[in-house]
Amino acid sequence: MRNITLGSTGITVPQNAFGALPIQRISAEDAAGLLKKAYEGGMRFFDTARAYSDSEEKMGLGLSDVRENIYIASKTAAKTPEGFWKDLETTLHNLKTDYLDIYQFHCADRVFAPGDGTGMYEAMLEAKAQGKIRHIGITAHKIGIAEDIIESGLYETLQFPFSYLSADRELALVENCRKHNMGFIAMKGLAGGLINNSTAAMAYMTQFDNVLPIWGIQKESELDEWLAFMDQTPEMTDEIRAFIAKECQELTGDFCRGCGYCMPCPAGIMINQCARMSLMLRRAPSANWLTEEMQAEMKKIEGCLECGACKKKCPYELDTPTLLKKNYEDYKRVLAGEVEV
Numbered sequence: 001m002r003n004i005t006l007g008s009t010g011i012t013v014p015q016n017a018f019g020a021l022p023i024q025r026i027s028a029e030d031a032a033g034l035l036k037k038a039y040e041g042g043m044r045f046f047d048t049a050r051a052y053s054d055s056e057e058k059m060g061l062g063l064s065d066v067r068e069n070i071y072i073a074s075k076t077a078a079k080t081p082e083g084f085w086k087d088l089e090t091t092l093h094n095l096k097t098d099y100l101d102i103y104q105f106h107c108a109d110r111v112f113a114p115g116d117g118t119g120m121y122e123a124m125l126e127a128k129a130q131g132k133i134r135h136i137g138i139t140a141h142k143i144g145i146a147e148d149i150i151e152s153g154l155y156e157t158l159q160f161p162f163s164y165l166s167a168d169r170e171l172a173l174v175e176n177c178r179k180h181n182m183g184f185i186a187m188k189g190l191a192g193g194l195i196n197n198s199t200a201a202m203a204y205m206t207q208f209d210n211v212l213p214i215w216g217i218q219k220e221s222e223l224d225e226w227l228a229f230m231d232q233t234p235e236m237t238d239e240i241r242a243f244i245a246k247e248c249q250e251l252t253g254d255f256c257r258g259c260g261y262c263m264p265c266p267a268g269i270m271i272n273q274c275a276r277m278s279l280m281l282r283r284a285p286s287a288n289w290l291t292e293e294m295q296a297e298m299k300k301i302e303g304c305l306e307c308g309a310c311k312k313k314c315p316y317e318l319d320t321p322t323l324l325k326k327n328y329e330d331y332k333r334v335l336a337g338e339v340e341v
Contacts, residue, residue, distance in 0.1 A: 011102075
């Protein structure tokens with residue numbers, strides 16, 4: 001496993017990091033055990049966010065005793081300086097620490113800058129001056145925003161979706177971060193669950209000596225897969241290249257990554273699952289997709305208000321209402337036995 005340095009931050013860790021969004025779905029005891037095992041297995045970079053319900057608290061429970069040996073990144077979705085400071089103090093309390101290695105603006109829809117009238121970047125600078133944060137980062141889902149972030153020269157790290165399904169424009173982000181000596185943190189390395197081959201996913205990342213992938217981990221079996229790569233790291237081969245090429249061909253076009261930023265839906269539709277049901281049925285088969293409960297969730301699509309709220313909030317700029325309808329029609333064909341999965 002190679003080490004990755006996150007640009008000008010100087011943070012150097014194994015190219016195999018822990019994304020702590022999923023641990024909000026498990027018990028505190030299980031989460032703490034998972035985090036401890038990740039540390040003992042060699043992981044040294046842990047990413048969370050104020051928006052991930054109790055993820056920060058669980059990380060504090062599991063890792064506070066090894067705080068000086070790890071790097072922690074968290075995020076704020078605040079839009080005002082008051083909200084920023086409230087989030088930061090809460091985060092530090094939850095994590096049982098007095099500083100963050102990286103503090104990131106979460107899912108940015110603009111590039112906060114000095115003098116822009118919001119006071120947000122100034123808050124970051126003040127937090128850094130106080131020693132509460134060590135490096136200023138930002139996360140984004142829209143490619144145009146990410147490009148502007150890099151060109152601004154204001155941030156030390158960029159976190160952006162990146163996987164073997166990424167296109168040339170995303171690849172250019174990685175290279176531009178290198179040119180600007182800016183750390184690149186790759187989220188959604190499994191494309192929100194659509195990628196189910198961890199070996200290919202890891203082999204792809206190893207091609208980039210400036211990319212740090214954070215893998216969303218909820219189960220011990222998932223963690224074991226990533227920890228196994230510490231000693232036996234997959235390398236890109238002709239066989240894996242052919243597999244990835246086939247995957248990219250299958251997943252061309254618009255598809256929902258399941259990020260949930262479109263939620264909540266005023267019609268009660270579980271958009272982040274329903275809008276990608278066709279792919280999940282085929283790529284992550286499970287009887288749970290066809291239960292009466294899930295059928296009821298899919299049927300809610302019939303009550304779509306056509307308000308366009310989800311479309312406006314989608315960081316990938318998808319036509320979400322149309323995507324929902326297409327998935328529902330396909331789902332009904334599967335239920336009727338007209339289509340095999």
